[in-house]
Amino acid sequence: MSSSSSVGRTLFQGVVVIASILLAFGANAWWVDRTTEIESLELVLHDLSDTARQLQAFSAYSAGAGESALAAYGALSKRAPYDKNAIRSHLLRVNRGTLQLPMAGYSDLINSGDLRTIGNSNLRNALVEFYESAERRQAIIENNNRVYIDGQLVPALFEKGLILPHSNGNAGSDESNIAHSSINNKIDPSFSHRPDPIWNFPIDSREWRTLRSTLLTSAQVHAVGENFANEMVLEAQRLEDAIVIYLNDR
Numbered sequence: 001m002s003s004s005s006s007v008g009r010t011l012f013q014g015v016v017v018i019a020s021i022l023l024a025f026g027a028n029a030w031w032v033d034r035t036t037e038i039e040s041l042e043l044v045l046h047d048l049s050d051t052a053r054q055l056q057a058f059s060a061y062s063a064g065a066g067e068s069a070l071a072a073y074g075a076l077s078k079r080a081p082y083d084k085n086a087i088r089s090h091l092l093r094v095n096r097g098t099l100q101l102p103m104a105g106y107s108d109l110i111n112s113g114d115l116r117t118i119g120n121s122n123l124r125n126a127l128v129e130f131y132e133s134a135e136r137r138q139a140i141i142e143n144n145n146r147v148y149i150d151g152q153l154v155p156a157l158f159e160k161g162l163i164l165p166h167s168n169g170n171a172g173s174d175e176s177n178i179a180h181s182s183i184n185n186k187i188d189p190s191f192s193h194r195p196d197p198i199w200n201f202p203i204d205s206r207e208w209r210t211l212r213s214t215l216l217t218s219a220q221v222h223a224v225g226e227n228f229a230n231e232m233v234l235e236a237q238r239l240e241d242a243i244v245i246y247l248n249d250r
Contacts, residue, residue: 037117041243043105048240050102059229061097066222068093073215094218096145099138106131130239137228144221153214162198
């Protein structure tokens with residue numbers, strides 16, 4: 001056998017070895033990407049399931065708070081007699097509803113760069129659009145809370161002392177009910193709260209006009225939150241379905 005043939009065979013064998021190594025690396029990289037893709041999307045699915053539940057609870061809370069705001073607004077727009085206990089209950093229920101959706105799975109996709117491992121570009125875009133939209137809506141809800149609930153309603157009710165922030169009824173959320181119950185249990189059973197100062201002012205007073213205005217604005221704030229939540233529930237469920245279908249087809 002000639003030396004040139006021997007060299008040629010050696011070169012060929014070397015190329016085969018290199019190609020085999022490259023193929024092995026490629027297969028391993030594909031497998032790693034595939035595993036990462038599945039694990040990442042399963043984390044997102046878990047978040048989306050929690051997201052839908054939180055949004056449904058937030059929607060229900062916002063609906064109840066908005067109804068209470070309108071009920072108090074209507075009652076305080078009329079002349080006496082007033083159902084003072086009912087109005088007080090409604091006023092205490094018109095509180096902020098804070099929304100902070102779980103985003104751990106999506107954040108990990110973005111921060112790790114693993115978003116690229118999702119093979120379907122439409123699904124990648126849908127993920128990004130959903131979470132960017134969710135962040136914008138959460139920011140709007142929080143800004144509305146800060147400006148209109150914290151900045152207007154709470155000062156009108158409590159800082160100006162129109163009502164005293166105590167309650168024996170349903171305050172609209174489990175957390176508020178537990179807090180009120182804890183405080184009530186620490187007060188001497190023989191103690192009696194003084195009447196709410198709101199009843200010392202006439203219906204056409206500045207205090208009542210301010211309160212009616214803030215109640216109407218608060219009802220609008222809660223309506224925005226409720227609508228956002230309902231829209232996001234549907235979007236989260238559609239995204240969840242799309243991910244499940246994609247994973248089943250892979």
